[in-house]
Amino acid sequence: MRPSLILMGVGATADVSGTAGSRTGSHHDRPNSRSRAALTSTSGVASSEPSCYADHGSADRRRIITGWQKLWQDPEIAKQWRERPPLPEVVAMADLLEGEGRRRALDIGCGVGRHTLYLASRGFEVTATDNAPAAVHACRRNLEAAGLQAQVLEAEMTEIPFPDAYFDGVVAAQVIHHTDVATLAGIIILIHQKLAAGGLFVWAMPSPRNRDFSKGREVEPGTWVDENRREGPLPHHYCTEQEIRSLLASYDIESLEEKLNEYSQAATYHWRVIARKSAAGTGDD
Numbered sequence: 001m002r003p004s005l006i007l008m009g010v011g012a013t014a015d016v017s018g019t020a021g022s023r024t025g026s027h028h029d030r031p032n033s034r035s036r037a038a039l040t041s042t043s044g045v046a047s048s049e050p051s052c053y054a055d056h057g058s059a060d061r062r063r064i065i066t067g068w069q070k071l072w073q074d075p076e077i078a079k080q081w082r083e084r085p086p087l088p089e090v091v092a093m094a095d096l097l098e099g100e101g102r103r104r105a106l107d108i109g110c111g112v113g114r115h116t117l118y119l120a121s122r123g124f125e126v127t128a129t130d131n132a133p134a135a136v137h138a139c140r141r142n143l144e145a146a147g148l149q150a151q152v153l154e155a156e157m158t159e160i161p162f163p164d165a166y167f168d169g170v171v172a173a174q175v176i177h178h179t180d181v182a183t184l185a186g187i188i189i190l191i192h193q194k195l196a197a198g199g200l201f202v203w204a205m206p207s208p209r210n211r212d213f214s215k216g217r218e219v220e221p222g223t224w225v226d227e228n229r230r231e232g233p234l235p236h237h238y239c240t241e242q243e244i245r246s247l248l249a250s251y252d253i254e255s256l257e258e259k260l261n262e263y264s265q266a267a268t269y270h271w272r273v274i275a276r277k278s279a280a281g282t283g284d285d
């Protein structure tokens with residue numbers, strides 16, 4: 001199956017000419033007015049609302065963002081996530097890209113920036129996005145404190161406001177499953193569009209063996225919304241292996257493993273994927 005969903009915001013393009021916000025970890029690092037306008041005009045939650053968000057209505061949609069806001073404003077949680085080492089798959093991606101002389105990376109849903117900082121520390125030209133303003137601020141602060149540089153933008157995961165084939169590597173660690181399967185499929189197509197030929201995509205997400213699977217209410221097969229989660233009623237889609245392979249039909253899967261989360265005593269199983277956009281390019285995305 002090839003997913004065919006076209007997302008709002010897919011065509012949004014930021015000015016990346018160098019005149020946009022300077023690539024620092026400081027408060028100077030904001031998209032210029034054109035890219036900000038692109039972000040704003042394409043963040044059209046109403047028109048691209050996944051069905052499970054629509055279920056909740058816009059008030060709950062705001063609560064979803066606020067949930068992360070609260071989490072990231074808690075210094076203990078922010079510190080815990082900041083101190084987590086990068087996923088081994090992100091390290092592997094960095095090694096591969098470095099060996100291939102590729103330098104441009106995107107971290108979608110960067111949180112407080114563990115992967116953004118890691119990639120920046122290895123000399124990658126990094127862009128990070130997150131829809132929680134508190135995450136964006138914390139990521140910028142952490143970059144500044146570490147003396148590192150990256151461009152950090154407030155954006156929905158359905159938006160990558162850069163030209164096609166722009167990035168050599170894309171990381172989506174525990175982020176893009178926070179939606180329904182149609183939106184997830186669209187995001188994977190979008191990432192494919194924004195990757196250069198031969199570029200790498202690292203994807204991490206909980207599997208159906210995760211202890212949180214089936215908590216709450218199933219809004220579609222494999223997608224659960226649990227009102228009691230600390231991050232709020234955020235949808236979680238749990239892919240089967242077959243679904244992952246199907247969603248990644250236009251990529252070459254270099255590795256796909258189900259692993260126990262390195263940072264938890266509990267059985268928090270996650271899929272870890274490294275996929276490559278065909279070097280030849282498919283021309284059909």
Ligand SMILES: C[S@@+](CC[C@H](N)C(=O)[O-])C[C@H]1O[C@@H](n2cnc3c(N)ncnc32)[C@H](O)[C@@H]1O
Nearest residue numbers: 068109110111130131132135156157173174175
């Ligand atoms: C579990 S945290 C992972 C953070 C980071 N990727 C890491 O591995 O350290 C999930 C992140 O996804 C962000 N997020 C959730 N839904 C999002 C959306 N619709 N668009 C952009 N970011 C989103 C949250 O704000 C949060 O920072």
